[in-house]
Amino acid sequence: MTFETWDGDDETAAGRFVPLYVLVNGRTAPRDSSLDLATQVVSLPVDTRRLEPEYLEIVHRCANWMSVAEIGAYLRLPLTITKVMVDVLIEQGYLAVGNPAQQKIIDQHLLDAVLAGLERL
Amino acid sequence: MDRTSVKIVVAGGFGTGKTTLVASVSEIPPLTTEEVLTEASVGVDDITGVEGKTTTTVALDFGRITISPDVVLYLFGTPGQDRFWFMWDELAQGAVGAIVLVDTRRLEASFPAVDYFERRGLPFVTAVNRFFGECAYTEEEIRGALELDPRVPLVWCDARDRESSKLALITLVRHAMTRLRVKA
Numbered sequence: 213m214t215f216e217t218w219d220g221d222d223e224t225a226a227g228r229f230v231p232l233y234v235l236v237n238g239r240t241a242p243r244d245s246s247l248d249l250a251t252q253v254v255s256l257p258v259d260t261r262r263l264e265p266e267y268l269e270i271v272h273r274c275a276n277w278m279s280v281a282e283i284g285a286y287l288r289l290p291l292t293i294t295k296v297m298v299d300v301l302i303e304q305g306y307l308a309v310g311n312p313a314q315q316k317i318i319d320q321h322l323l324d325a326v327l328a329g330l331e332r333l
Numbered sequence: 334m335d336r337t338s339v340k341i342v343v344a345g346g347f348g349t350g351k352t353t354l355v356a357s358v359s360e361i362p363p364l365t366t367e368e369v370l371t372e373a374s375v376g377v378d379d380i381t382g383v384e385g386k387t388t389t390t391v392a393l394d395f396g397r398i399t400i401s402p403d404v405v406l407y408l409f410g411t412p413g414q415d416r417f418w419f420m421w422d423e424l425a426q427g428a429v430g431a432i433v434l435v436d437t438r439r440l441e442a443s444f445p446a447v448d449y450f451e452r453r454g455l456p457f458v459t460a461v462n463r464f465f466g467e468c469a470y471t472e473e474e475i476r477g478a479l480e481l482d483p484r485v486p487l488v489w490c491d492a493r494d495r496e497s498s499k500l501a502l503i504t505l506v507r508h509a510m511t512r513l514r515v516k517a
Contacts, residue, residue, distance in 0.1 A: 285395075323506055
């Protein structure tokens, strides 16, 4: 006779053990609407022991500056979920945020820097 | 904090070489990020007869180029399917500009992208991908077919070639600078 027992693996064949919408408390949009998929974040040196594993993984990934899109790609999370999770982590002081791409568009100095960078490639 | 992201959009019809171009200049192998859409946000999708299908996944390929210690350039390829316009909006928002790749065997595949960036007022350059062999058209013929504004640069490129892709990016940034000066 066999019994259905949990083998400790959260990632079952059917998918995640914890549905994604539970992870983000049902939120569907980040509070900070300027959070762009190219916005970069970096982890701050704070105590992370109380974080859920999924959130902890993001903090660990961001030891160096990383964009929302990269976090989503590496952790295989949909973009919207990634944004909400990153937003929660910023709000709670685990991550620091860089300049959102859309606030820098009209800057001639930035375009000069990009041009010089591309020419050096 | 002083850490700046810059975006460039790489657009064009399905199979015009967007990911190839991103891969040729990116410092990392192109990554794929996915957006999962609910039925409501897909809108134009006809899901009649596909009971139970409530989500669609849109994949975005992207790469990165570190410009300086505090500036990183991200290159985002548009989703293959033209109907995901709202994803284009997010990519175009705040972008320096766009490269529209053109496959001369299917000029019309790049028309929606040209039209989109024109309407949005985002600086863009057209890059005719030579990867597909000898081009049967002259620059004038391509410009005519795509109804290009004479001020929009057109470059010939091979999306597999790093130098060639670099040139397309440089042409775009120069064009964006010109547009900025005109506005100022």
